[in-house]
Every structure is written in structure tokens, then in C-alpha cells.
Amino acid sequence: MNDQRDTSPGQPLAKTIVLVGLMGAGKSCIGRRLAARLDVPFVDADAEIEKAAGLTVAEIFEKYGEGYFRDGERRVMSRLLQGAPCILAAGGGAFMDAETRKLIKEQAVSLWLRAELDTLISRTKGRSHRPLLNTGDPRETLQQLMQTRYPVYAEADVAVDTGADNPNVTAARALEALEQHLGQPLATTP
DSSP: OOOOSOOSOOBOOOSEEEEEOOTTSSHHHHHHHHHHHHTOOEEEHHHHHHHHHTSOHHHHHHHHOHHHHHHHHHHHHHHHHTSSOOEEEOOTTGGGSHHHHHHHHHHEEEEEEEOOHHHHHHHHTTOTTOGGGSSSOHHHHHHHHHHHHHHHHTTSSEEEEOSSSOHHHHHHHHHHHHHHHHTSOBOOOO
8 A cells, every 4th residue: 555645754843832722621731742742842831920920820819810910921921932932831811811812823823722611620620729710610610711712712723622532632633733734744753
């Protein structure tokens, strides 16, 4: 059988890939797998914000409020986008900020990890480090977040559904979607 696939080596990652989506969509899990396959660093924006602030995200929300957090998030995202290409997991609300979204559109490729409500519920259940889910009914909160955020997340360059599939399968689909969007294969490690 004659295989007609292009076997030439792919291109190294030229721009940062920013993963967007709700909490529980798999940004960290899928992001780490993509970073390993593309041989680039994985960076979690929330962890970088915590490092810069010396506080957890929950503590920043509690002490200073969401507006203060979003300002710091925008500054950290701007700094990270100016660095070497990486896989960057953005916080769930980062892409909702018009200025941050503009920075991402100008300097990176955005990849929305889209998940159904039941998937998000099962993945976030019992996690206390998510400030927006610590009050009220988490299912109702996530449903409201989906209604307000999904139309904005739809502005991402690429969208991939994430659900019950093995994370490696989802990462492979994400890589394929990115290559299709970029119009070229990316250099990957086995």
C-alpha cells in the first residue's frame, strides 16, 4: 500500500497557543500533552498570576475582587505572550476581557476546548480552588457561565470538543485542528 502522507518534518511552533475554555474543560490536562508533543513549555496563567501576586487566585478574589484579579491577569498574559512560544492555559475568564482577547488575537493562536455541562460538572466537583464555583449551585453557575462565555469563546481561532475521550485522543485532535488552521504540520515528538 502506497502512503501519500507528507512525511517531511513539521515546523516548530512559531506562536504561543492559548487554551481557552471554562474550568474543567481540560486546559491543563490537554495543554500539558500538547506541550510535550510540540516540545515547548506548558504555562498555566493562573499559576503565574499566583506567583506574581504571592496569593492564590481564590485569595486575590476574596481580598481584592474580580476586577483587581482581571487587571493582574491582563498584565501577566501580556508578559507571557511576549515570551517564547509555549502552550498557555488561560484562566476561564481571561478571554472574556476585551483587551486580553485582543492581545491573544494579535500575538497567539487561540484554541477553545469546548465541553458539555455534565463533563464540566464531573471534572470540577469537589474542587475548592475555583472561586466562581464556591458560592451557590455549581451546576447553575456553570450553566450561566456557558451562556455568557461560549459565544465569546466561539471567537477563538480553533475549537475542539473535549469530553469522555482519553486526553491523548483529545490532544491529538487538538494538534490536528491546529495544523489545519495553520496550514502546515507542526514539529512533534513521538
